[in-house]
Amino acid sequence: MAVQLQQPGGATCAAEGKPQPVIRPVEPADGPALHGLLTACLLDVLADRDRWLARWRWQCWDNPFRQGRPAGWVIVDGDNIVGHLGAVYLPLLIGDTRVTGVIGTDYAVSADAAARGGSFVALELAQTLFATCSDCLVMATTANEKTAAVFGRFGCRPVGWTREFWRAPATLAQQVRSCWGGRSRVIRRVLDSPVGSRLVEAVRRVPAIPIPGRCWLDAVGPDSRDDRGLLWQQVAALSRTAAGTPGRPDVVLAGDRSPTYLDWRYGRHPEREALRVLTVRGSEDGLVGVAIVFGERRPDRHIVYVEDILVHPRWPDVVQVLLCAALRWASDCGADYLITSPGRRSVRHLLWELGFENRARNAPAVVVQSSPGTHHAARALPDPLDDQIEFWHGIMF
Structure with a gap:
């Protein structure tokens, strides 16, 4: 034909x-x-x-x-x-x-x-x-x-690593595992044992999210405040701060989280009522972390996806806070699972520590043009690209 x-x-x-x-x-x-x-x-x-x-x-x-x-x-x-x-x-x-x-x-x-x-x-x-x-x-x-x-x-x-997606059930036991376990090998072993399961059943109490001192956590919808534009400006500023972190590779391929992009991608999403912006603010640094989550309801399942995560370079532990907060929100809205991509290859170890399960696809989700004709900057992309790319669920179309 x-x-x-x-x-x-x-x-x-x-x-x-x-x-x-x-x-x-x-x-x-x-x-x-x-x-x-x-x-x-x-x-x-x-x-x-x-x-x-x-x-x-x-x-x-x-x-x-x-x-x-x-x-x-x-x-x-x-x-x-x-x-x-x-x-x-x-x-x-x-x-x-x-x-x-x-x-x-x-x-x-x-x-x-x-x-x-x-x-x-x-x-x-x-x-x-x-x-x-x-x-x-x-x-x-x-x-x-x-x-x-x-x-x-x-x-x-x-x-290669973009074939990986990490899943956690939106259950009380998983919240305990993620909030209490974290990087403590001893606590993780206890919680993963039969003794840990009985302990969770006995306590039946939602664990506190491990928020650092002098910080507070908030959850808002993209349409829930008049100063949505200000929120997007703050997220964009946090993105620029994170991009300037010493020790990051010289060339990083990532989404440009400009206020215009954020307003289109999340503020104008046709199902924006199912979105939440989770923010962590510090008394001195202002916005130190943000996660955007989306609840996808279908006849056969209800999944919450982590669309994006950004943290201030001086607050690396806030990634765990945001993942635990996303898991709490998924549980509160009756979802079956919380699903996320690692964002960066280096984040995979944290997802494992928090008890997320690796659910690999048959093929990498991301394929990238190596040398487009009109973008000289793109020719500097290293091969392999593994450590120099950000990939959160929010850019999956």
């Missing part, structure tokens, strides 16, 4: 006879048909079409970083959409250099189109993404083996 790229103005160069499938930019009206394609081709797509469409419009069409670029591409065969590769734009930092990133998402080709066109169909969608977005750093953040293989043909490489 030959696929043609639609020319400006909608024209295509087709041979006589049956019109050939074409690749064109996705349009807002494609949403319902696109949802049908994705639910047939991909796992874990929201079955509720209205919820899915609201998220799709927010992340693609209401995205302030798109700036007129395509929101993705579809393969159209007659009246049917038989393939899709979406594009979600977001601001990134490579060291101190700001670049625009584009995440290839919802990559799908119908079984019939794949059978007729083979791997070339998927390749042509990817080729369109890389050619059109040559001024962006291209990446995928929910990659599977097929996506990694296709993107690898265009110079992307996987980040």
Whole structure:
């Protein structure tokens, strides 16, 4: 099956006879048909079409970083959409250099189109993404083996540890384990033993979150205060402070947590009532830590995800505080589990100490373009990239 790229103005160069499938930019009206394609081709797509469409419009069409670029591409065969590769734009930092990133998402080709066109169909969608977005750093953040293989043909490489996701049940026993256990090997062994289980059952008391002295913890919704803009400014300032920490690698690939990004990503999320911003403030340093969590309700499960964590470099223990607070909130709202990515590879040991279970994917979630043509800063990205990238759940699209 030959696929043609639609020319400006909608024209295509087709041979006589049956019109050939074409690749064109996705349009807002494609949403319902696109949802049908994705639910047939991909796992874990929201079955509720209205919820899915609201998220799709927010992340693609209401995205302030798109700036007129395509929101993705579809393969159209007659009246049917038989393939899709979406594009979600977001601001990134490579060291101190700001670049625009584009995440290839919802990559799908119908079984019939794949059978007729083979791997070339998927390749042509990817080729369109890389050619059109040559001024962006291209990446995928929910990659599977097929996506990694296709993107690898265009110079992307996987980040190995991003296959790891860590899960903790939102139970009283887990709260005790995470709040009391921590870095004490003796306490961890006791709590993991049958004696520890009986102790938790006997106490039946929610443990105190281990907040450092002269600090206090708060939880707010993105719409719960008039000074939401001030909160995003404080989070952005904390991000800049953390980025300047001595001892961090010279080149770090991370999201640029600007107030504009934070307001779009969390403040304008179509289900923002399910978001909470957990903050830890110190009497002298102001905001010293923040975690953003999101409760995902589906018919078969209720999961809370840690979307992002930031801590002041002088308060490294606040990471444990925020994870324990996230676990408490997950329990309070009746979730089954709290799930997080490590954020940075160095955080994995803390998740293990707190009793989280490693649930590895079949393939790394992140694949990153190694040398985009128009970003000289990106050419400084080391290989492997493992220690020089931040990856929280909040950039998974």
